[in-house]
Each structure stands twice: as structure tokens, then as C-alpha cells.
Amino acid sequence: MIEIYTDGGCIGNPGPGGWGAVVVRDGERLELSGGDPKTTNNRMEIMAVIRGLEQTAAGDAVLVVSDSQYVVNTMTKGWQRKINNDLWDALDRLVGERRVKWQWVRGHNGHPLNEMADKLANTAARAAGTKGRPVERRTPSGGASEPVKPSLSHIDESGTARMVDVGAKDVTDRVAVARGAVVMQPATLRLIREGGFQKGDVLGAARIAGVMAAKRTSDLIPLCHPVPLTQVTVEFEDRPGGDGLEITTTARASWKTGVEMEALTALSVAALTVYDMCKSADRAMRIDGVRLARKTGGKSGDFTAE
Numbered sequence: 001m002i003e004i005y006t007d008g009g010c011i012g013n014p015g016p017g018g019w020g021a022v023v024v025r026d027g028e029r030l031e032l033s034g035g036d037p038k039t040t041n042n043r044m045e046i047m048a049v050i051r052g053l054e055q056t057a058a059g060d061a062v063l064v065v066s067d068s069q070y071v072v073n074t075m076t077k078g079w080q081r082k083i084n085n086d087l088w089d090a091l092d093r094l095v096g097e098r099r100v101k102w103q104w105v106r107g108h109n110g111h112p113l114n115e116m117a118d119k120l121a122n123t124a125a126r127a128a129g130t131k132g133r134p135v136e137r138r139t140p141s142g143g144a145s146e147p148v149k150p151s152l153s154h155i156d157e158s159g160t161a162r163m164v165d166v167g168a169k170d171v172t173d174r175v176a177v178a179r180g181a182v183v184m185q186p187a188t189l190r191l192i193r194e195g196g197f198q199k200g201d202v203l204g205a206a207r208i209a210g211v212m213a214a215k216r217t218s219d220l221i222p223l224c225h226p227v228p229l230t231q232v233t234v235e236f237e238d239r240p241g242g243d244g245l246e247i248t249t250t251a252r253a254s255w256k257t258g259v260e261m262e263a264l265t266a267l268s269v270a271a272l273t274v275y276d277m278c279k280s281a282d283r284a285m286r287i288d289g290v291r292l293a294r295k296t297g298g299k300s301g302d303f304t305a306e
Contacts, residue, residue: 001061004052007107007117008044008068009125016129019044020120021052022113030055033120034136035128044121045071046087050094058097065114067107076102110154110164154223163223169256174297176251178263180290182274183244188282192245192274199277203236206277210234210270214251214262224261227253232262234270244285247271248293258298264290 003024010017018035032051035044045068056062066072073079074088075095081088105114120137127135154161192202199205211232218226231252236245249266251259271287278285296302 001063001101002056003063003065003113004049004056005111005113005117006045006048006052006064006066006068006071007114007121008041008046008048009118009121010039010041010044011125011129014038014040016125017041017044018121018124018126018128019048019051020117020122020124021048021055022117022120023052023055024113025056031116031120031139032137033124034134035121035124036134037128037132042068042070043084043087044125046084046091048117048121050087050091053091053094053098053100056098059099061099061101063101063103065103065105067105067109067114069104072102072104075100106165106167108165109169161223163225164257166225166256169298171254171256172297174253174255174257174259175295176258176260176263176292177294178249178260178267178291179247179293180267180271181239181244181246181288182271182285183239183288184278184282184285186242188278188285189238189242189244191281192278197277197281202274202277206236206270206273207234209273210247210249210266213269214249214266217262217265220265221261225257227255227257227259227262229253229259229262232266234266244288245274247274258295260292260295264292 005022006020008017008019016035016037017039018033021032023030023032034047034051045066049064049066049071052064053062074081108115124135124137154164191197195201211234214232215229218224229251233250235248239246247267247270249263249270251262251266253259267290275285275287291305294304
């Protein structure tokens with residue numbers, strides 16, 4: 001399915017306006033934008049969808065992602081069309097020849113392609129206002145597209161930290177696996193395996209600590225959402241050579257946002273608990289290689305680091 005991410009807006013309403021569309025097909029990306037020196041927010045929102053759909057062919061399956069309730073609800077819920085009928089007629093023709101699905105999202109929801117469409121629209125609006133005439137831009141003009149530029153979803157355009165709005169996201173099954181190690185002297189590992197610590201069962205305590213930490217992740221990491229976890233597991237294996245423990249944590253949930261932070265928090269606290277219980281015997285221990293190993297679920301797709 002071809003994906004089209006769209007946005008539009010004005011500097012004043014009416015005023016200089018711009019629209020932006022990002023078309024993604026088979027992993028390649030096309031950026032489109034344009035503007036008018038005197039227009040409205042709603043016209044720019046509709047124009048973004050029109051220009052995006054014009055890059056597809058009759059019969060194509062297309063997902064249009066827009067933060068405009070005006071556009072999405074008019075096309076899916078029959079909102080009244082009192083103005084902009086020239087654009088609605090053009091959009092109807094394009095949609096009638098394609099298999100179009102519509103998805104409304106909240107503005108600035110953190111998805112890099114939604115943010116890109118917004119930036120394209122803003123840039124085009126400023127250009128139209130400066131030049132005093134309509135402008136239009138297409139990048140690239142042909143060939144393979146550039147990769148999507150990364151962005152920080154927890155930072156807004158003014159540089160302020162924010163909690164990402166996940167209200168419009170779908171509930172999906174999410175799984176995250178984190179891995180790391182506690183490196184120690186072989187003698188320390190033997191003490192753990194033989195139960196030679198006065199504080200008791202090292203691995204049992206670390207396992208419970210990891211599970212409890214995962215459940216408190218949103219209290220520890222300020223911009224994390226509370227997640228209704230369905231399972232957290234903490235597993236230990238001896239490192240090759242007997243110089244420490246490999247730790248693997250898995251977090252699962254059916255929710256609107258991922259569980260990567262829960263898996264990483266479980267791993268970190270489990271490792272710290274091992275250190276705390278064993279430091280009297282080996283103060284040179286170190287926690288090493290904490291990382292996300294795998295995640296599945298969600299709009300960003302699957303990820304495997306190893």
C-alpha cells in the first residue's frame with residue numbers, strides 16, 4: 001500500500017499558505033510542497049491530499065494520513081461541503097479511481113513523516129508570502145529517494161521537551177527484548193551459583209527487582225507513558241568464560257505505545273540489584289552492553305539489533 005502523509009496551513013487565515021505531502025512507495029520517498037500568497041488553512045489541507053494522490057495511479061491502494069479532521073471527516077463521514085467545491089470535486093475524482101483509506105492523526109504526534117509534511121507546508125507558506133506568488137516544489141525529481149531523516153519525537157519545534165500524544169495510535173501487540181551483562185570475577189559468579197551471599201538468593205532478588213522496575217518505568221522516566229504490561233520476564237545466563245552474567249529481559253503489552261523502555265528499565269535494575277548484592281565480594285564489577293535487542297509491533301515496524 002502506498003502511504004501519503006499530508007499537512008497544510010496558513011500564516012494568518014486567510015493569508016500566505018502552504019501544503020506538504022510525503023509519498024512513500026516501496027521504501028522510496030517523494031516530498032511535494034506548494035503554496036499560495038492568499039489562501040486558507042482548509043484549502044491547503046485539501047490541496048496536500050490532491051497533490052499526493054496525483055503521484056499514484058488508478059487502482060492503487062493508498063493510505064492517506066492527515067491531521068485535518070476537516071478533510072478526513074468530510075471524506076469519511078459526509079461533513080457538509082459549503083465552500084472549496086472546486087478542490088472537493090478534484091479530490092472526489094482522484095479518490096474514485098483509487099482504493100483509498102483514511103487515517104486521522106493528531107498534529108505533531110511525533111511520527112517523522114507527519115512532522116516532515118508539516119515542515120514542508122510551513123516552508124512553502126513562508127516562500128509564497130515572500131515571493132507574493134504561488135510556489136511549488138518536488139524533491140527528488142526522479143530516482144531513488146533519500147532516507148527519512150531522524151527526529152526527536154519528545155522535542156517540539158521550539159526545543160521544549162514534551163510527552164508524545166499517542167491518542168490517535170492503534171492498540172497493537174508490542175514486544176521488546178533488552179540485553180546486557182554484569183561482568184565480574186569468576187569467583188563472584190561461583191558464589192552466586194552456590195548461594196554464598198549473606199543477602200540471600202541473588203538471581204531471585206534481581207529477577208523480582210527487574211519486574212517491579214518495569215512496572216514503575218513511567219514513574220522513573222519522566223516522558224514515558226504508563227503501559228498496561230501483560231508480562232515481564234528476566235532471564236540470566238553465565239557469560240562464556242564464566243566472567244559474569246548475561247541478562248535478557250522481555251516486556252509485552254497490547255497498547256498504543258511500545259515497551260522498549262520497560263524492557264530496558266527491567267534490565268538496568270536487575271543488573272544493579274546483582275551489583276548491590278555482590279559488591280562486598282567484587283567492587284570491580286561493571287554493567288556492560290545494555291541495549292535494545294529486538295522490538296515488534298507499532299507503526300514504526302519491527303527492529304532487530306542482532
